[in-house]
Amino acid sequence: MPRTAISGLxxxxxxxxxxxxxxxxxxxxxxxxxxxxxxxxxxxxxVAAMVAVGLWGAFLGQPAIWQLPVVFPAVMAVGGAMGxxxxxxxxxxxxxxxxxxxxxxxxxxxVRPPLVVAAVxxxxxxxxxxxxxxxxxxEAANPVAYAGGFVLGTGLLHLxxxxxxxxxxxxAGTYAIRAGGGVIALAGLGFLTGSx
Amino acid sequence: MNxxxxxxxxxxAALPATALAxxxxxxxxxxxxxxxxxxxxPSHLLxxxxxxxxxxxxxxxxxxxxxxxLSLCVALGLAAGSLGATAPWPxxxxxxxxxxxxxxxxxxxxxxxxVAALAAAVAGMTIGLDSVPExxxxxxxxxxxxxxxxxxxxxxxxxxxxxxxxxxxxxVRLGARIVGSWILAAALMVLVLALKP
Numbered sequence: 001m002p003r004t005a006i007s008g009l010x011x012x013x014x015x016x017x018x019x020x021x022x023x024x025x026x027x028x029x030x031x032x033x034x035x036x037x038x039x040x041x042x043x044x045x046x047v048a049a050m051v052a053v054g055l056w057g058a059f060l061g062q063p064a065i066w067q068l069p070v071v072f073p074a075v076m077a078v079g080g081a082m083g084x085x086x087x088x089x090x091x092x093x094x095x096x097x098x099x100x101x102x103x104x105x106x107x108x109x110x111v112r113p114p115l116v117v118a119a120v121x122x123x124x125x126x127x128x129x130x131x132x133x134x135x136x137x138x139e140a141a142n143p144v145a146y147a148g149g150f151v152l153g154t155g156l157l158h159l160x161x162x163x164x165x166x167x168x169x170x171x172a173g174t175y176a177i178r179a180g181g182g183v184i185a186l187a188g189l190g191f192l193t194g195s196x
Numbered sequence: 197m198n199x200x201x202x203x204x205x206x207x208x209a210a211l212p213a214t215a216l217a218x219x220x221x222x223x224x225x226x227x228x229x230x231x232x233x234x235x236x237x238p239s240h241l242l243x244x245x246x247x248x249x250x251x252x253x254x255x256x257x258x259x260x261x262x263x264x265x266l267s268l269c270v271a272l273g274l275a276a277g278s279l280g281a282t283a284p285w286p287x288x289x290x291x292x293x294x295x296x297x298x299x300x301x302x303x304x305x306x307x308x309x310x311v312a313a314l315a316a317a318v319a320g321m322t323i324g325l326d327s328v329p330e331x332x333x334x335x336x337x338x339x340x341x342x343x344x345x346x347x348x349x350x351x352x353x354x355x356x357x358x359x360x361x362x363x364x365x366x367x368v369r370l371g372a373r374i375v376g377s378w379i380l381a382a383a384l385m386v387l388v389l390a391l392k393p
Contacts, residue, residue: 081388130385144239
């Protein structure tokens with residue numbers, strides 16, 4: 001990605017990240033936004049999977065680098081809506097842990113499926129993540145702020161993965177990314193077996 | 197000044213406006229409360245952001261239609277609200293606008309100018325009606341407070357739209373699509389919660 005593009009992307013993120021300033025209030029908006037923003041960031045299973053999405057997208061190159069982070073929140077909303085509506089989804093925590101394992105393996109093994117296959121796989125796991133977030137939404141101090149917070153937190157984790165994934169333009173970087181995928185897969189295995 | 201520097205400068209210049217939210221919440225001048233009102237209310241902010249992302253993706257013609265309509269309708273809403281009118285289900289209406297605009301932006305489906313203008317009209321009227329200071333509050337009946345709200349409600353989306361159109365690069369469009377998908381996700385879930393029996 002050209003340097004100007006990276007600079008511009010930073011500007012766009014800063015400009016559209018006005019939402020966090022709302023957290024200065026100690027009332028409902030702050031409670032909602034902060035808890036929503038921190039929910040994906042302080043949940044290591046969420047972190048591993050979100051970073052893996054960004055990593056895999058970057059590893060697959062254009063247009064997956066941007067398509068996967070667009071697909072994920074859009075599908076995640078469906079899972080979130082199911083959680084809000086009280087529609088049960090079996091094995092949510094298992095699905096989240098499996099997402100870290102599978103997506104980590106995709107990166108570690110340098111699997112390059114067609115974009116639609118990658119999007120479907122990411123979308124399936126997004127349902128589980130969304131359901132976990134959505135289940136907590138009704139208890140949020142301010143649901144709109146909570147939803148904005150966790151979507152933003154999720155997106156920033158994707159961007160972290162993409163940023164790391166941009167190392168793929170160098171051979172050594174590719175090895176580093178695949179090693180990162182391996183670490184995520186191991187973490188996913190740990191989440192699945194309960195050892196983490 | 198090259199484009200990168202211009203983009204960085206305009207982005208940084210916009211940040212202090214956000215930081216004012218802190219002082220407004222601590223009870224400083226009511227003018228600033230009015231200025232920050234559209235950024236402070238999450239449903240207002242989501243709908244304005246979504247509209248800006250959509251207008252930026254749709255291009256100059258759509259933006260030149262929708263943004264003036266937004267400005268006009270916020271003013272009309274504030275005026276009507278001052279006369280006692282109220283917005284029906286403001287949160288739900290604004291979330292529907294945010295979700296629709298966010299979905300179109302995420303899918304990169306530029307709407308016809310009239311569709312964007314309709315979304316801007318609905319959002320503008322609702323935000324205007326919903327932003328009138330409550331009777332009995334220090335800001336009640338204060339024209340400058342409402343003028344400040346009106347300014348922010350159209351200037352922020354106009355600025356975001358202009359940045360996208362000015363820096364019409366593929367990565368800008370992709371960034372707007374990502375933000376659109378975030379807004380779609382947030383709005384859809386809260387909408388389901390709001391409509392949950």
